[in-house]
Amino acid sequence: MTAPAAPAPPVLSLRDLRAYFHTDAGVARSVDGVSLDVHAGETLGVVGESGCGKSVTALSVLRLIRPPGRVEAGSRVLFEGRDLLALPEHELRAIRGNRIAMIFQEPMTALNPVFTVGDQIAEVVRVHEKASRKAAWARAVEMLAAVGIPDPERRAKEYPHQLSGGMRQRVMIAMALVLSPAVVIADEPTTALDVTIQAQILELLSDLQRRLGTAIVMITHDLGVIAEVARRVVVMYAGEVVEESPVGPLFAAPHHPYAEGLLAAVPRLGDRRDRLATIPGTVPPATAWPSGCRFRDRCPYAWERCAREHPPLYRIGDGRVSRCHLAEEPERRAHPHAPRSEATHGTGGIASAERGAPGAPASGDDAAGSVRSEVLP
Amino acid sequence: MNEPTSARRSALGAPVAPLLSVRDLKKHYPITKGLFGKTVGHVRAVDGVSFDVAAGETLGLVGESGCGKTTTGRAILRLIEPTSGAVRFDGVDLLAQSPKQLRALRRHLQIVFQDPFSSLNPRMTVGATIREGLTIHRLAEGAQAEQRVRALLDEVGLRPEYASRYPHEFSGGQRQRIGIARALAVEPKLIVCDEPVSALDVSVQAQVVNLLQDLQRQRGLAYLFIAHDLSVVEHMASRVAVMYLGRIVELAPSEALYREPLMPYTQALLSAIPVPSPGGARRRIVLQGDVPSPANPPSGCVFHPRCHHPAKDAACARLVPPLEEKAPGHWAACIKQAPTTVDWAQQQAAGGTNPPSRYLPVLTGTP
Ligand SMILES: Nc1ncnc2c1ncn2[C@@H]1O[C@H](COP(=O)(O)OP(=O)(O)OP(=O)(O)O)[C@@H](O)[C@H]1O
Ligand SMILES: Nc1ncnc2c1ncn2[C@@H]1O[C@H](COP(=O)(O)OP(=O)(O)O)[C@@H](O)[C@H]1O
Ligand code: SF4
Ligand code: SF4
Ligand SMILES: [Mg+2]
Ligand SMILES: [Mg+2]
Numbered sequence: 001m002t003a004p005a006a007p008a009p010p011v012l013s014l015r016d017l018r019a020y021f022h023t024d025a026g027v028a029r030s031v032d033g034v035s036l037d038v039h040a041g042e043t044l045g046v047v048g049e050s051g052c053g054k055s056v057t058a059l060s061v062l063r064l065i066r067p068p069g070r071v072e073a074g075s076r077v078l079f080e081g082r083d084l085l086a087l088p089e090h091e092l093r094a095i096r097g098n099r100i101a102m103i104f105q106e107p108m109t110a111l112n113p114v115f116t117v118g119d120q121i122a123e124v125v126r127v128h129e130k131a132s133r134k135a136a137w138a139r140a141v142e143m144l145a146a147v148g149i150p151d152p153e154r155r156a157k158e159y160p161h162q163l164s165g166g167m168r169q170r171v172m173i174a175m176a177l178v179l180s181p182a183v184v185i186a187d188e189p190t191t192a193l194d195v196t197i198q199a200q201i202l203e204l205l206s207d208l209q210r211r212l213g214t215a216i217v218m219i220t221h222d223l224g225v226i227a228e229v230a231r232r233v234v235v236m237y238a239g240e241v242v243e244e245s246p247v248g249p250l251f252a253a254p255h256h257p258y259a260e261g262l263l264a265a266v267p268r269l270g271d272r273r274d275r276l277a278t279i280p281g282t283v284p285p286a287t288a289w290p291s292g293c294r295f296r297d298r299c300p301y302a303w304e305r306c307a308r309e310h311p312p313l314y315r316i317g318d319g320r321v322s323r324c325h326l327a328e329e330p331e332r333r334a335h336p337h338a339p340r341s342e343a344t345h346g347t348g349g350i351a352s353a354e355r356g357a358p359g360a361p362a363s364g365d366d367a368a369g370s371v372r373s374e375v376l377p
Numbered sequence: 378m379n380e381p382t383s384a385r386r387s388a389l390g391a392p393v394a395p396l397l398s399v400r401d402l403k404k405h406y407p408i409t410k411g412l413f414g415k416t417v418g419h420v421r422a423v424d425g426v427s428f429d430v431a432a433g434e435t436l437g438l439v440g441e442s443g444c445g446k447t448t449t450g451r452a453i454l455r456l457i458e459p460t461s462g463a464v465r466f467d468g469v470d471l472l473a474q475s476p477k478q479l480r481a482l483r484r485h486l487q488i489v490f491q492d493p494f495s496s497l498n499p500r501m502t503v504g505a506t507i508r509e510g511l512t513i514h515r516l517a518e519g520a521q522a523e524q525r526v527r528a529l530l531d532e533v534g535l536r537p538e539y540a541s542r543y544p545h546e547f548s549g550g551q552r553q554r555i556g557i558a559r560a561l562a563v564e565p566k567l568i569v570c571d572e573p574v575s576a577l578d579v580s581v582q583a584q585v586v587n588l589l590q591d592l593q594r595q596r597g598l599a600y601l602f603i604a605h606d607l608s609v610v611e612h613m614a615s616r617v618a619v620m621y622l623g624r625i626v627e628l629a630p631s632e633a634l635y636r637e638p639l640m641p642y643t644q645a646l647l648s649a650i651p652v653p654s655p656g657g658a659r660r661r662i663v664l665q666g667d668v669p670s671p672a673n674p675p676s677g678c679v680f681h682p683r684c685h686h687p688a689k690d691a692a693c694a695r696l697v698p699p700l701e702e703k704a705p706g707h708w709a710a711c712i713k714q715a716p717t718t719v720d721w722a723q724q725q726a727a728g729g730t731n732p733p734s735r736y737l738p739v740l741t742g743t744p
Contacts, residue, residue: 049578150666164667165442194441194605196664199649203663221578224651247655265583266653267608269635275587276612279580282548 010037011215012061012079012100012183018072019053019060021286028286030056030069032239038183043209043216045230045247047223047262051283053239054219058187062096080182098128101176105188107168111160117171118144118156121178128179143174147204166197170204177208185217190225202229223266227251232319235259238294239286241313245320255322257299280339293325300336301326394468395429396599397453397486397567402426402462404445404452408672420672422448424623426462427700430567435593435600437614437631439607441646441668445623446603447491450569453601454488455479467566484514487560491572491603493552497544503530503555504540510563529558533588550581557588567599574609586612607650611635619643622679623671625700629707637737639709641686644738660738678712686736688713692729 015035021028031053038044046054060071063085077084079100084092104110112120121140125131131139137156144152147170160168169189176184186205190198206229209216218229226233226247233250235243235258243256254260264277281298284290293311296302305325314327326333403426405419423445430436438446452459455471464471466486474482490496497506507526511517517525527537533554544552553573560568570589574582586609592598604610610617610631617634619627619642627640638644645662664683669675675682681693690713698710701718712719715733724733 049580166667194668195607195649195651196441196645197667198651199661199663202651203661222651223579223653227653227655228651251653251655262579263653265580267583267586267606267612268653269608269611269647269650271608271612273612275590276583278583278587280584282550282581283578 009039010078011040012038012077012217014057014061015076015078017057017060017075017077019056019065019069019075020072021069023068023287025285026287028069029239029289030286031060032289034236034239034241036234036241036244038215038217040182040215041209041213042232043206043218043230045226045233046217046219046236047221047226047233048236049221049262049283051286052236053286054221054236055187057236058102058185058217058219061185062100062102063092064102094128097124097176097181098179099181100183100185101179101181103169103172103176103184103186103189105191107165107172107192108160110172111168113160116157116159117163121156121171121175124175124178139178140174143178144171146208147171147174147177148200149174166193166200169193169197169201173201173204173208177212177214180212181214183215183217185219187219188221189218191220191222198225205229223251223263235262238283238289240294240323241321242295242323243321244313246318249317249320255316255320255327256295256324257301257326258295261298293323295324297340300339301332302339303332305329396432396467397430397601398463398465399429399449399453400427400463402449402452402464403460404448404457405460418672420670421623421674422671423452423459424671424674426620426623426625428618428625428628430599430601432566432599433593433597434616435602435614437610437617438601438603438620439605439610439617439646440620441605443668443671444620445671446605446620447571449620450488450571450601450603454483454486454569456488480513484510484563485566486569487563487565487567488569488571489553489556489560489573491575493549493556493576496556497552499544502541502543503535503547506544506555507540507559507562510559514563516563525562529562532561532592533558534584548581550577550585553577553585554588557585557592561592561596564596565598567601569601569603571603572605573602575604575606582609589613607635607647619646622669622674624679624710626680626711627709628700629709633704633707637707639703639707639714639737640680640711641684641714641736642680643709645683645685648738662738678710686711686713688731688734688736690724690729690731692724692727695727696724 017031017034019031021030034057048054056065059065061077065071071085075085079095084095118137118140121143122136125136125139126133141152141156144156149155149167149170163171190201193201205216220226230247233245233247234241235256237258243250243259250259251263254263261279265279267276279298290297292308293306296306311323311325313321313323316322316327402423404423405421407416408418408420409415410417426449428436438449440446448457451457453464459472466482469482471482504526507529508522511522511525526540530537530539535551535554547555574585577585593600602610602613614631617629617631618625619640621642627634627638627643638647645664648660648662662685666683669682677694677696678698681689684693692712696712696719698712699718700708700710703709703714703716712724713733715735717733721732
């Protein structure tokens with residue numbers, strides 16, 4: 001996809017990544033042709049509402065998708081010159097947790113409840129670096145100290161359930177960073193935490209990044225977090241990248257109507273608007289992405305072309321791309337209208353956004369459209 | 378703590394005769410040990426909370442996970458029996474009511490729950506769920522009840538024909554609307570909203586926030602709006618109470634609280650919110666450590682182990698700061714934030730070395 005002017009070559013590149021779940025309810029096209037680059041030492045933000053495919057993208061990179069899900073043929077994940085999707089499992093294992101590490105939203109599910117946290121971090125060191133038991137333990141304790149856990153010798157001997165949510169997330173970060181990986185993929189690392197603890201964790205991550213030169217892929221639905229940590233942002237919707245941009249221009253003037261809607265819907269401190277802007281409707285199920293533009297039912301600018309033609313990623317400026325036909329017909333932005341999923345009946349102007357049928361039925365498909373996104377150089 | 382009485386016209390109770398008045402509410406859970414369940418201590422989930430809610434207003438109740446928000450909300454409705462305290466609703470002492478009397482009163486006092494996925498009965502249709510309250514309170518039956526259910530669904534922005542469907546067929550935002558319709562059915566005066574939008578995505582959250590505000594305007598509802606997201610609360614509430622470890626540490630009109638937070642914990646909490654404006658320079662107070670356990674709260678000011686007030690000293694660990702009026706209508710619990718009724722001589726006697734001052738770090742405001 002894009003290669004915006006960046007100081008370093010990409011360390012990690014996804015090319016046309018597709019991850020589908022072949023379920024009884026149909027094929028869930030959770031990730032459907034995602035391409036993106038992560039540059040050395042940078043923080044790339046990935047934002048979108050739940051169900052947009054952020055987590056499945058992250059899991060696909062390290063081949064952690066389980067049946068009935070699979071990464072589809074033709075997808076590529078390039079890391080240090082190799083396609084991770086083509087590597088034999090043992091070679092991938094040498095990369096997973098060592099060169100590319102993951103931090104999950106819920107640390108409790110990612111940590112093993114029957115081992116002490118010190119043992120779990122030491123184990124990572126022993127496996128990947130063939131370090132002695134004693135040296136590995138020392139590294140674990142050192143790392144716990146580095147992530148700001150007080151009294152690390154004692155804490156290292158504790159089990160996950162003995163730690164608070166914030167401390168568990170610190171342990172996850174310690175485990176992810178102990179081998180100084182080139183890339184850390186953090187999937188909603190602070191979503192389960194309180195804001196004061198979130199502030200501590202974000203500070204910690206950026207501090208460690210500065211010292212270790214790690215690239216971070218920060219996956220979140222929180223635009224505040226994105227604004228704070230990311231240099232470049234990828235906005236996902238319905239399994240696709242819909243906008244990619246440096247963070248400043250995106251927040252100042254989002255191009256894709258979904259990005260625009262998200263930014264307008266967030267209540268901000270000091271914001272004295274009487275009503276919040278909303279995006280009508282919800283993210284459709286992954287088994288039923290709409291044909292044409294996948295956002296069209298919720299989009300205030302949609303016109304006939306949007307139903308007909310799946311938009312490719314258009315170049316819209318310096319290092320920016322947007323999957324929206326407005327790139328070619330910008331004058332249409334001047335005429336917003338009620339989106340299709342906005343109801344025509346209802347009382348007192350109450351947002352009637354959700355009147356679409358529950359579990360909206362599949363509205364057909366447009367396989368050719370998603371291919372076109374690859375047209376972009 | 379010097380409890381402001383309901384007779385006093387205070388910021389705790391803006392109006393003289395509030396709709397809901399809560400005084401020194403406590404809920405302590407025993408910690409038991411061994412076969413015979415010997416009580417070895419208490420979790421002080423809510424530890425002396427007082428506030429008023431006026432008819433038609435929204436009082437925001439904010440604080441971090443585990444600080445006692447849900448417990449407070451449920452204790453008011455007596456879904457949890459409070460350990461002690463007083464709750465008056467519309468002039469009636471709720472804690473003195475028999476279960477039967479309480480059920481009748483609940484008609485005016487409803488709750489919308491935090492989790493849209495577990496708060497609806499999966500085996501009941503949406504229509505039956507909403508109709509339940511109408512039947513219990515004998516407000517409508519038969520065709521008339523059907524009619525009410527359809528009107529309520531329409532009012533919360535759902536199709537009337539959804540009445541025959543089951544909760545699993547709906548998204549989180551839709552379920553939250555169903556929960557709101559259920560609460561509205563009995564025409565309450567006050568709804569305790571326990572994090573009604575926390576589990577929702579931003580775009581859907583905005584839909585539900587707007588819905589709650591529209592309903593308030595149309596029906597003159599009062600809300601006790603519980604949330605951990607301070608931006609949502611600023612948008613919703615006319616006054617805001619901040620909780621920490623089972624207590625209210627600050628209570629003020631929304632505008633004053635966000636412009637000039639006085640309690641150091643509120644300052645830190647506000648500064649920690651990530652602002653969706655890249656490059657917007659802000660001073661952040663990063664607190665050290667975690668929230669202590671309510672089973673073993675720190676002595677004196679419960680916030681003292683994490684406090685960043687430059688005048689913090691030994692007296693903070695000894696004296697319990699009263700929730701006191703620092704500016705008209707603006708209540709805060711901090712003996713170092715001037716003015717204070719805990720005078721300097723008293724603080725010195727408790728080992729204080731730094732006299733109270735005004736500490737107001739500049740934090741908020743989007744650029
Ligand atoms: N049944 C119970 N037995 C013992 N302790 C309890 C019980 N219910 C709640 N607590 C404790 O009381 C405290 C307050 O809980 P509460 O659910 O009110 O918090 P909250 O502010 O609503 O948090 P959140 O933001 O996570 O919903 C917590 O420390 C909690 O662990
Ligand atoms: N194991 C699975 N089986 C079927 N569908 C799945 C599975 N995991 C995820 N999906 C679907 O893939 C889509 C994207 O999911 P996910 O990547 O978890 O979203 P996000 O992280 O953006 O919230 C969703 O529609 C989800 O329901
Ligand atoms: S392509 Fe059309 S429907 Fe899609 S986002 Fe752009 S204007 Fe809206
Ligand atoms: S009383 Fe002392 S410890 Fe408590 S908030 Fe005030 S300065 Fe901080
Ligand atoms: Mg996810
Ligand atoms: Mg709660």
